[in-house]
Amino acid sequence: MIKKNFTKTPLDNWINHKIGSASAFLTRQALAEYQLRKLQETIDWAYQHSPFYHAHLPEGVKKKLNCLADLSQLPFTTTSHLEKQGLQMLCVSQGEIQRVVTLVTSGTTGQPKRLYFTREDQELTIDFFCQAMSILTKAGDYVAILLPCERQGSVGDLLASALERLGAQPIKQGIIHDLEETLQKLIVTQANVLVGIPIQMLALAKFYEASHKQAPLALKRILLSTDYVSEAIIQEIGRILNCEVFDHYGMTEMGLGVGIECCAHQGYHMREADLYLEVIDPQTGRNLPLGQVGELVFTTLTRKGMPLIRYRTGDLSRILPGNCPCGTVLQRIDTIRSRKVGCISLGENNFLTMAELDEKLLVLPGIIDFTATISYDAVFILLHIQLFLLTDYSTIDSLKKSAVYDVLERIDSIRLANDRRQLKMKVEFLSVGTEFSPKSSKRAIQVLVQ
Numbered sequence: 001m002i003k004k005n006f007t008k009t010p011l012d013n014w015i016n017h018k019i020g021s022a023s024a025f026l027t028r029q030a031l032a033e034y035q036l037r038k039l040q041e042t043i044d045w046a047y048q049h050s051p052f053y054h055a056h057l058p059e060g061v062k063k064k065l066n067c068l069a070d071l072s073q074l075p076f077t078t079t080s081h082l083e084k085q086g087l088q089m090l091c092v093s094q095g096e097i098q099r100v101v102t103l104v105t106s107g108t109t110g111q112p113k114r115l116y117f118t119r120e121d122q123e124l125t126i127d128f129f130c131q132a133m134s135i136l137t138k139a140g141d142y143v144a145i146l147l148p149c150e151r152q153g154s155v156g157d158l159l160a161s162a163l164e165r166l167g168a169q170p171i172k173q174g175i176i177h178d179l180e181e182t183l184q185k186l187i188v189t190q191a192n193v194l195v196g197i198p199i200q201m202l203a204l205a206k207f208y209e210a211s212h213k214q215a216p217l218a219l220k221r222i223l224l225s226t227d228y229v230s231e232a233i234i235q236e237i238g239r240i241l242n243c244e245v246f247d248h249y250g251m252t253e254m255g256l257g258v259g260i261e262c263c264a265h266q267g268y269h270m271r272e273a274d275l276y277l278e279v280i281d282p283q284t285g286r287n288l289p290l291g292q293v294g295e296l297v298f299t300t301l302t303r304k305g306m307p308l309i310r311y312r313t314g315d316l317s318r319i320l321p322g323n324c325p326c327g328t329v330l331q332r333i334d335t336i337r338s339r340k341v342g343c344i345s346l347g348e349n350n351f352l353t354m355a356e357l358d359e360k361l362l363v364l365p366g367i368i369d370f371t372a373t374i375s376y377d378a379v380f381i382l383l384h385i386q387l388f389l390l391t392d393y394s395t396i397d398s399l400k401k402s403a404v405y406d407v408l409e410r411i412d413s414i415r416l417a418n419d420r421r422q423l424k425m426k427v428e429f430l431s432v433g434t435e436f437s438p439k440s441s442k443r444a445i446q447v448l449v450q
């Protein structure tokens, strides 16, 4: 096998410059010293200026932080805090806020999360996008943005600004509402780079495979963003569109950009000058050793409007041990395979995740999306799967429900629940036209409360 040479991403040099290092190369030691200083500044800033953090953090908190490990003594910030007390987290006047992002959540409070960003906070995101996009984009490229673009300061709008700085040509298409229309636009514009939401990109690829295989697409590289992504989705998109697929880990709470893969595709390379990462045991809240899977917790290091301290993301992953072939010194986190909130009980000590369903169902021919709903009656757990198939997909007649049950029964938790005679499954096929487009919000198994 030919050994490929992977070059370091621009992130190392960018971060080395950002932290004001005197060395020509980024080192872990310089980064750790910078991060400790920034954590102290952030915590002091939040304690002084945010009514929430003034009450939430212990008195004299700045003096308590003498090394990075000391951060683990501080309390977490949770989704519930954001929902209930978001405005009290602000460290600046509302007049200094340039952008407010409202996220509808499945949280228990029923209130949306609101994130507040100043102009400088937005600039940090553009700066990161510029570096991250340069891994897969060069000057002169045509980049179709299939993310929300319409509003000023939206993710697609910031991405477009970053691409212009790179000398690339952004094409703001927005999220897909009609597969046919989107595909036509890709053909007309001859976009060679695409940025979009995983499940939507999969639907687009399958639609292309079904109906337009001969149409000339100029696509070379695709960046997936905004939701966890299963390996099945990455493989399918890459195979059908014959593109290199890069994965980006983004989250509004963390200023949209968190980390991106390099050409070796071995974990997200982290935006470590702006974010400090911890991995904790979701049950006990204790920090976990390197390499163990747990919940990702972030502290912002450079945000002024609404810094977040030890924010629990609900995302499950791990810091990858060892070195990336590209030679980066940045931490790498494994692909986000599932969200904590997505673990659904199928009986005692038995859990099912949306990611497991994705892995098995989305590779079936013609399936462009599905919903999964769980309900519980006195005796049984009921799993209802609705699969969406493209009407004109040639394989629609050949896909049998028995094949779907077969792949579902290959999931360990489903097999166990079946063995225990606790589970009833119902599979439904729904035929949809090109106007169907998978939801752009985060994917999750729905639980029906009866």
Ligand SMILES: [Zn+2]
Binding pocket: 262, 263, 264, 266, 269, 324, 325, 326, 327, 328
């Ligand atoms: Zn790398």
